[in-house]
Amino acid sequence: MDSRNTQLAVGFFVIFGILALLFLGLRAANTNFASNGATYTLYAKFDNIGGLKERSPVKVGGVVVGRVTRISLDGDYYEPLVEMTISQEYDEFSDTSSVSILTSGLLGEQYIGLSPGFIDDTVEMLENGDYIHDTKSALVLEDLIGQFLFSQGND
Amino acid sequence: MLDNVASLGRNVLASVAGAGQAMMMLLRALIGKPQLRKSWPLLMQQMYSVGVLSLVIIVVSGLFIGMVLGLQGYTILVDFGAEQSLGPMVALSLLRELGPVVTALLFAGRAGSALTAEIGLMKATEQLSSLEMMAVDPLRRVIAPRFWAGFYSMPLLALIFSAVGIYGGYLVGVRWLGVDDGAFWSVMQANVEWGQDILNGFIKSLVFAFVVTWIALHKGYHCVPTSVGISRATTSTVVTASLAVLGLDFVLTALMFG
Structure with missing residues (x-):
């Protein structure tokens, strides 16, 4: 084997490997969010977060604008506190916005639905580190069934 | 009764001594003043025989494993x-598990056994001793370039395997069975993450590359220098490397995704 041909073959091999990495990175993985771009952080307290997980998406009308980055218990009453990282591209949510925990499909994963609130002169915009106060908890199937049975029993 | 205990002790001592030997071999081969001018052509030669020549089997099996995943997954998911x-x-199954693991198994069979047999034969025909007679360190001259070639080649092969496999799944799922083209890629992009999936898979393949190449070189370098010894060493390379890969894969998966 001629040394130059060997080097050529090895060079092509390495290029092949890098192309494969590029293909995986650009075609198979999400490069548009979470790894690059400026973000800011919002917080929301819920009564019950259901099956929400870290890295669950935050959506506005079905469009992903951010991700849940941390879930912890907060305060004297141990309320679930969800930390959301939102893309800086969408930084004009008003103080009156609300978040609720929704489920995609019947059996799908849970995500946070963010509904932008109204804007007039008296409301302020949400900034980095702010809390969203208007929250709606996840639907827990067992609670629903329990309430249903309870209301049946009262009749 | 006591004989059994003694044989157990003998086996334990032998395996500890083997591990020590392997460790010493690796350290003495890799630690030292780097001599780029001398080692570069050797590395190229080995990259060719270890990496480039493994490309065909990796691409073909990657394509077929991706196609099978597409077919089986479709029949269940539909x-x-x-x-x-x-x-x-x-x-996800290719990037996290099948890419690194199957590449490592194929690599152990395709390149690891060849490394063991080659070095074992060098030892049996006393080429290694002749190198020492000429004041050339066989560890630096023979072992080190082969180790680095395996260590660099296998992660590249695993990346190629995953990429080709995803394309195979695309061919079967979208082109043949009619899954929507846009949904196939966009749902994939929504679920695959750089750090979590691609990077962890890459780290796995680095670990496997280290282990498989090391085992192959150790088995060859310390084989019994007869024809039976070489054949045993070659078999043992494939068996030990495969078991090590599968066991390590469980540990790594538990650490990364547990």
């Missing part, structure tokens, strides 16, 4: 009306 999830299923 029952739940969830055939759009075929993309992430194929991509």
